[in-house]
Amino acid sequence: MPISSSYYSRLSRILPDVVRHYGTPFHIYDETGIRETGRLLIDRFSGIPGFREYFAVKALPNPAILNIMKSMGFGFDCSSIPELVLSRNAGAEGEDLMFTSNNTSQQEFLAAFQNGGSIINLDDITLISKLPEIPELICFRYNPGTRRTGNSIIGKPEEAKYGVHHDQIMEAYQSMKNLGSTRFGLHTMLASNERNHTYMVETADMLLELAESISHEIGIRFDFLNIGGGLGIPYKTEDPPLDIARMASEITRAFHCFADRNGYMPKLYIESGRYMTGPHGVLVVTAINEKNTYRKYIGVDACMSALMRPAMYGAHHEITVFGKETAAKTMIADVVGSLCENNDKFAVQRPLPEIHTGDLLIIHDTGAHGHAMGFNYNGKLRPKELLLRQDGAVELIRREETIADLFSTLAFEKDILPL
Numbered sequence: 577m578p579i580s581s582s583y584y585s586r587l588s589r590i591l592p593d594v595v596r597h598y599g600t601p602f603h604i605y606d607e608t609g610i611r612e613t614g615r616l617l618i619d620r621f622s623g624i625p626g627f628r629e630y631f632a633v634k635a636l637p638n639p640a641i642l643n644i645m646k647s648m649g650f651g652f653d654c655s656s657i658p659e660l661v662l663s664r665n666a667g668a669e670g671e672d673l674m675f676t677s678n679n680t681s682q683q684e685f686l687a688a689f690q691n692g693g694s695i696i697n698l699d700d701i702t703l704i705s706k707l708p709e710i711p712e713l714i715c716f717r718y719n720p721g722t723r724r725t726g727n728s729i730i731g732k733p734e735e736a737k738y739g740v741h742h743d744q745i746m747e748a749y750q751s752m753k754n755l756g757s758t759r760f761g762l763h764t765m766l767a768s769n770e771r772n773h774t775y776m777v778e779t780a781d782m783l784l785e786l787a788e789s790i791s792h793e794i795g796i797r798f799d800f801l802n803i804g805g806g807l808g809i810p811y812k813t814e815d816p817p818l819d820i821a822r823m824a825s826e827i828t829r830a831f832h833c834f835a836d837r838n839g840y841m842p843k844l845y846i847e848s849g850r851y852m853t854g855p856h857g858v859l860v861v862t863a864i865n866e867k868n869t870y871r872k873y874i875g876v877d878a879c880m881s882a883l884m885r886p887a888m889y890g891a892h893h894e895i896t897v898f899g900k901e902t903a904a905k906t907m908i909a910d911v912v913g914s915l916c917e918n919n920d921k922f923a924v925q926r927p928l929p930e931i932h933t934g935d936l937l938i939i940h941d942t943g944a945h946g947h948a949m950g951f952n953y954n955g956k957l958r959p960k961e962l963l964l965r966q967d968g969a970v971e972l973i974r975r976e977e978t979i980a981d982l983f984s985t986l987a988f989e990k991d992i993l994p995l
């Protein structure tokens with residue numbers, strides 16, 4: 577199954593107690609697994625001095641999770657003011673923060689510069705003139721256009737709104753050098769949920785080559801290269817995992833070749849969200865209805881407000897029925913929420929064991945881009961988040977939303993413009 581068997585067994589042992597205490601639905605994250613993945617990344621990339629993961633905050637923007645990332649020495653990749661605030665509250669400052677915004681507002685720039693600043697990752701050359709001040713360290717997000725192919729979630733680079741055009745990248749660094757910046761980074765983010773390690777290696781190769789030609793042309797050195805996030809995880813049982821060991825050893829070799837040719841080695845940054853937390857979370861729901869019409873439907877007590885990925889991308893999330901893990905899959909059903917949109921389905925025509933009202937369903941791999949992506953359309957509230965801590969205790973790390981939360985923006989001073 578996609579979540580690790582060790583998490584599954586840790587979870588199974590406590591699930592009845594957790595459900596009795598907190599009720600369903602909830603996301604529950606596994607601190608042990610998150611830390612294991614963090615240590616694995618650090619270990620695999622130890623051949624590149626200064627390697628650092630900048631956790632992509634949008635994947636799981638919860639203070640308890642950010643504290644775990646901080647304690648592992650990771651930085652934070654932010655693209656909004658609230659993400660900067662959350663990360664700074666977790667103790668991050670200055671170069672612990674990478675601000676990778678696009679279509680950036682003046683307000684966002686100011687927030688990125690204030691309170692100790694952050695690494696500014698510019699999305700376009702026109703944004704240079706909009707910087708509130710000239711930072712010592714500047715990074716640009718590179719978009720190679722048709723030089724690279726993207727993948728299905730993120731789309732083709734030449735159609736993507738992100739990043740600096742190949743023909744403008746030299747001018748971008750030259751301008752910042754002329755303006756007084758003295759340290760430089762180069763960033764790209766081309767793939768999402770990519771399990772082919774070669775793709776990630778090619779991305780690193782592309783940045784190394786580009787960094788070399790920019791260095792030669794305008795006489796700068798690169799502090800770091802950031803190959804973005806997008807490291808994939810196996811959502812389906814049959815999907816092979818990303819070969820992180822090969823990815824790391826091939827990228828390390830490429831960095832050493834660069835060092836041999838150029839006399840220095842930039843640091844390597846990645847900004848993984850999904851890979852860090854995706855497999856270390858599940859959404860636990862209760863079956864509340866069964867309906868047999870043109871299809872069989874299992875209705876559960878959460879809806880797409882808790883997990884948008886199946887509806888948004890047709891994404892697959894494995895589902896296990898608690899206590900029936902090894903039972904024969906004797907029925908085919910759509911597992912649905914209660915939202916008035918027909919794509920509000922956690923699974924479509926899925927073979928499952930016989931499910932009865934009251935059964936607990938475990939929806940796998942909801943640790944990244946799960947709760948965070950939820951919305952309130954149709955008056956649907958988002959569920960709570962729990963953390964299975966390393967010490968074995970379970971902690972509430974976000975309460976469920978209430979109707980009062982939903983209506984909180986309706987409390988305001990009367991404001992009428994008579995025209």
Ligand SMILES: *Cc1c(COP(=O)(O)O)cnc(C)c1O
Nearest residue numbers: 632676805806807847848849850
């Ligand atoms: C979303 C995002 C990430 C994280 O993506 P994952 O697929 O979760 O690794 C990293 N960097 C940027 C710029 C992003 O927009």
